[in-house]
Amino acid sequence: DAGVIQSPRHEVTEMGQEVTLRCKPISGHNSLFWYRQTMMRGLELLIYFNNNVPIDDSGMPEDRFSAKMPNASFSTLKIQPSEPRDSAVYFCASRTGTGDQETQYFGPGTRLLVL
């Protein structure tokens, strides 16, 4: 299995531009998570989906952030407009289920720098 795939791996953009981060979860996994990691705040859960449906988006910082999961094999996290404080590493993770299957598998992350 290829694992969780994220693209791009690195993104440098200017303030005010739209940024779209992409994630392909592990095939067969039915839960998907978006995290943000910064030195100041550590790992933060932004949003997660079960069976393509957003379950909890309470971690989404503000209206500039949006996430979609149009099908079981693809999700996007969009920032519009981007700001320098959005600079962080964004991780996507997927999971097959609950109980003993609750382990989350992380992608390599997208390193975002907003100038």
Next chain:
Amino acid sequence: GNSVTQMEGPVTLSEEAFLTINCTYTATGYPSLFWYVQYPGEGLQLLLKATKADDKGSNKGFEATYRKETTSFHLEKGSVQVSDSAVYFCALTGVGSGNTGKLIFGQGTTLQVKP
């Protein structure tokens, strides 16, 4: 609410030294407990887990025992190597209303192993 507290880093050890990274948690019910490791420039990888009290998770020489009486899940390794240098995250699955499915992370502990 649910939370995880890890010992502050960085932890600096010489090769072959004994490692302990403390982790304590607060949760209602019976969460599953995890240790994730993040090597420089990479995403998080599951290191080990335990799903019920007194379980011991182990992998790559690392061990942690789920201690419900002390609400702890300390990570140990008998002899560290330079290649173990990384950031270690303790985590639990959320329990209770509004938390199911989430991973709650500690702040991470940086381990530096010197030759």
